[in-house]
Amino acid sequence: MRDGAMAALRILDQATGLxxxxFAAALVVIEVVILLTGVIYRYVLDSPLVWTDELAEMLFLWLISLGAVIALRRSEHMAMNFLTERLRPRFRNILERFAALCALIFIGIILVPGITYMQQQQAITTPAMHIPGSWQIAGELLAFALMLVSAIHKFFSDAEPLDLIIVFIAAGLLCCGFWQLEPWFQNIDNGSLVVFFVGMVSVCIFCGVPIVFSFGLATAAYIFYTSSIPLNVIISQMNQGMSAIELLAVPMFVVLGLLLEMTGLARALINLLNALVGHRRGGLSYSLIGAMYLIAGISGSKAADQAAIAPVLVPEMKRRGAHPGxxxxxxxASAAMSETIPPSLVLIIVGAVTGVSTAALFSGGLLPASVAAVCLILLVAFKTRKDVRSGDKVGWRKTGRLFVVALPALILPVIIRYAVLEGITTATEVATVGVGYTVFVGLFIYRxxxxRQLYPILTETAALSGSILMIIGTASTMAWALTQAGFADTLTNFMTSLPGGKFSxxxxxxxxxxxxxxVLEGLPAMVLFGPLLFPIAQQLDINVVQYAIVAILAMGIGLFSPPFGVGFYQSCLITRARSDEALLKIWPYMGVLVIALILVAMIPWLSTGLLG
Structure with missing residues (x-):
């Protein structure tokens, strides 16, 4: 009977995934069409459409929710598995059940109060299309119902009965303990912030619970045990955090990055760089740094950048004797370096959550990334100074042909930056222009x-976007709770009273x-602390663009540094190298990036010189 129930649950989960x-793949296409239509009507036909942003925003929240379902089924929600992967299989299996149970509880917290919230939104209609607010919430709740099925399947799939009993008992004891301590939580004031937002979040994250559920559960527990605020505030605050139209740029740039690889634009750029410097000492390393700089300016996604570049360069670098580490x-290091190159998703998200101009961040990120790139190039030159030249020098005629082939790819970042900086399109809309351009080049120029790859690209776009933006939703809810508790005032008083002023x-x-x-993959940290720290930076006379660039570079270095940085292990996976081979090799590279970071922090002009 147990086997029959599991088979039925598996079939239901597969149907849910399909x-x-x-629907997510269809929504990605629809969003591209809506935004591109808005650009054409406003800029080409001079007849702006008033409903495009409204419809795009509603469908965007549906897309995020469905993407979160796909990410959950694929186990692609951001999580720190550094510790759990080193445990024995039995203990790891128990923690996986615990993580699945945390997901189930959080989904229940969204679904049940969410119905009440949906009913409250029925009377509120959008200005242009007069769509009831309940439609938006209904689509999200439907997606969360699908996620519930996947979470149940994850909890029971391949689980030993004893493991399930252990997890249920542990969860029950925790709930009873919190219930008994409720009067104490309400009497310790800000001490409860430490219990829930430091203790509970840390335990969940180190146990392998995805960050989105760790943040969501901690916030829900804090609200439930320390206040009388209804839990439907969670979905309300999540929606406010995720509904900024600027964040729609995330799936748009993700799909653009994946299309770059599929249509051959990325390979054309890399071939040109190889022809120019590939024959020199460390030439392919220079090509990798240059390719990451150029392609990061198109795709906006570090995962897409690495996936596009590594298969072209890494095999030849290995053939020439490069150490896997x-x-x-x-x-x-080159991925961390390129975090501030527009149109980086991090720049767009920082602009959305802090209110800093995205166009200003696009201008401010170029020189700091150049400083970091130069530091990496100098390190490569030092490390390869005694190497023997390898590879044949490419003649100017062939280089010229490769330049002509790469020209459509070289034009794309110019189009993207010009369109945003000149105000032709927003940072969100420009990605759709890039998508249309890339599809045209792929079909009619590169052919x-x-x-067959289009459907996987669309579903991958939805999954990655859902995993990123759902974290922004729960992090926004946590930031709201911290603000309500008065933590923002406490932090401001502490930071402004530090000796040394803005330098400290x-x-x-x-x-x-x-x-x-x-530890937190960067973006959740920025969503949590950005709205709190940026006003302090302004009080201390620090330009917010400079502060944003410094924070993003620091985040990027942390993300790609061992032992906890997920980006480090992603790089190991892409290059098919063992992490222990790279553990000692990576520190000089991160060291020169820290030097670049200090220079950017000490010299404001590097971030503000191009602002005009």
């Missing part, structure tokens, strides 16, 4: 467009984002 993928180190504040901020970038 529904989520089909050096390959991981260089790939990770390299594999229609910058130093502490760098350390904070280095650590949190490693």
């Amino acid at each position: 529904i989520a993928e089909l 050096d390959l991981v180190a260089l790939l990770a 390299q467009f594999n229609w 504040f910058l130093a502490i901020s760098i350390l904070l984002f280095l650590v949190l970038g490693s």
